Amino acid sequence: MDDFFLVHLPVACSSLLRKFLLKEEDEMNMSKSDFSTTCLLKKAFIVRSIQEGIANGSVAEEILDSLLLIEQVDRKQGLPVFDSMKSAFCAVAVHCTLASLTRSWPCYYDSILRIWRTRIRILEDSASSELVGPDLDKWRKEVEAALWDSEASQRLLRINTRDDALRCLRVFVEEARSSMKPAFLQLTLAAAQAICRPHRGTDKGKGILRVNPQRRCKLGVPHRHYKVPVEIADSKEEQQPSYSKFASLSTSEVNKVQEALKTSTADLLAVVTDPLPKVLEVAEKVASERAGKTLRSEAILEDGNKNKDVPATSVNPTMASAQAERVASDTGGENLRAEAIVEDHSKKGKRVPPPSVNPTKDKSDPPSSVNPTTEPALAKEGNHERQASIHQNEAPRPSLMERNGTARTYEWEDSIDGSSQESSGGSTRCRLPSPKIKPASPLKEYENKKWVRRRKIHRWSLHEEEVLAEAVRKYGSHWAQILRAYPLEFVNRTAGDLKDKWRNMTGK
DNA sequence: GTAGGGGTAATT
DNA sequence: AATTACCCCTAC
Structure with missing residues (x-):
């Protein structure tokens, strides 16, 4: 499949876009299932935009925002940050800074101010992003030094940072696409089946093998692994989406989707073993x-x-x-x-x-x-x-x-x-x-x-207690916020659990 | 969403 | 039996 998302994104989105757009502002209140789907689609859009952006060989500063956005989406789901994303972030920051060095000193200074002293500094201070790390720190010294040291600036100008940035971005895009592929196939499959399946009145989907990629979180099968279970449709849910509205689709459209579905299914079968x-x-x-x-x-x-x-x-x-x-x-x-x-x-x-x-x-x-x-x-x-x-x-x-x-x-x-x-x-x-x-x-x-x-009772580990104490110091008794901030530490804990534990720990 | 009182069951 | 974790409920 030459361009995977180009083929599947529209199909997968057709039945979910509305929900996605409607709930974007309220994602903390949406169901887990909708949330994971929304995240997947968001990420797909952003990755796609980056991919298109670098297609002509340009590396825009906005990519930094895109990468941060992806990290934010991933973080909400407890997904780890790819090393390739860190490298790409660093490379883009460096390139965007040094690109302005070729223009003028004020322009370069402005870039440093904007990218390093504001954007990256905020990230460092808030410790809210894993995209900032030792590499960035090293480069900061370099670009700052180049402000006042002509020799250093000449040295930096000799580096082909554009190629580095493009290479890093391509690696990241590829990795991100690969990681999303299985889940996306499931999503596409579900959407395509919904479109292809004729409306069947009282036959409420009995026996139809239906995929619901939105189940990932609810089932606790971590979305991060993108192993999406194949789920049997139930009658209750079957009543909700009105597939009849797709009944008027023309044959050519249906054929097109079916073709896409066929290819998707082949890919899917390569990934999933039917248990x-x-x-x-x-x-x-x-x-x-x-x-x-x-x-x-x-x-x-x-x-x-x-x-x-x-x-x-x-x-x-x-x-x-x-x-x-x-x-x-x-x-x-x-x-x-x-x-x-x-x-x-x-x-x-x-x-x-x-x-x-x-x-x-x-x-x-x-x-x-x-x-x-x-x-x-x-x-x-x-x-x-x-x-x-x-x-x-x-x-x-x-x-x-x-x-x-x-x-x-x-x-x-x-x-x-x-x-x-x-x-x-x-x-x-x-x-x-x-x-x-x-x-x-x-x-x-x-x-x-x-x-x-x-x-089942799950005893609190010392590490969890330490993290909780640290979190309370940082956030106060905002348990939901703590839970969101430490998704990896407080696995299988609720805000109530945190509250109760803190109550125990403080002897209240 | 959070605080706090309080109940129940599991674990130590 | 005491402690711990989970849970419910109400008030704010």
Whole structure:
């Protein structure tokens, strides 16, 4: 693919641009998923602009801003700063400064003032950028010296800083594009599928393999790795985007997109290994084992009836498969993890304390193990599950006034990658004919939501405590701000955690 | 968003 | 049993 972004950017943006533009000013409030997509697109735009800018061999000072912007976007997602970006930043700063040296001394002085004594100095003082480092410091001495030392200025003039800058920028652009490529392919694929897929009325996407690159953060699979899980579409989400509006696209447009999609898919397949077959096999095995146990023991069946948070998996291999598929989708190829997760579901089920269910209701309601009613509840709960990724601890409750039964919960594995979490809304993934759907009673829904998962306790390390103390010194008790400033240190911590910890540390 | 009171469960 | 971490809730 000669120009990857040129082909894919418009396609990928078509369904997301509106959201992107609308939420730009409010990105701290947008959902994690929208946020990661927005970041990806922003970065793509900026990288693309740099690429175009240097295409004719010019190195504009604005590139410094572009690089800072990219770093800012990356930082928000906890992504590391590429060395190539640091080199490019330094090279551009040097070139832009020395380019003015050829014009006039005042011009050169002005450049130093503007680039080094203002822009870079602010970055250094605020320690807000990793783009400033020893290299820049070394060059600062050089360019400052050249202000008053003609010999030094002559020496600098002999250096071909333009070529250096262009080379560094090209390396960075290439690296940035490579790092974004997998995620971008997913995004393009999702957008292209949305465009290509005909509107299907009541068939709410069942069985359609859909990619949602916006899930990355929510799932806790760090966006930084750009390993985007393939996700099974759920009916709820399927209702949201009105794909019918694309139905009027002309055949040529559709063909064009399909061509792009074909190429994208080929690239994608080279990057992603489909974990589904393996996981399905494991899920099938687990489900059949459990089904066997269930048939042998009526007591277990009753237990399954009580554990409405873990419905049906004991005797319904279809649902176990569906869950496994969701897990497989979320893990983005980590088969082994997926196996563990499938098994973990059975553990969770056993740990759930039985809710106080009205016995009379038990009689009237079929056992949950065979009652599909509970599955939507599970899906709903899945939507609300606290993800193991950073700052994902807000689970809506039925009422603000209602206390959540936090502690009496079953624990969830909070691996940082969050892959143990089910994706939201996998409820429509059952492939076997679904049993008759019976609407859940409000009472049942209430009970399901009552049991909110609690994160696994993760003890604070000394390093974390030190960083927290330092952060409080620097920012005060602005926990959200601290969290944003130290995304790498406070992995899997919430602002509330920071507050509580600080409260503990200070003995308040 | 934050402070602070307080509850629960896990860990030491 | 004490401590720690997580969580809920309310007020501001």
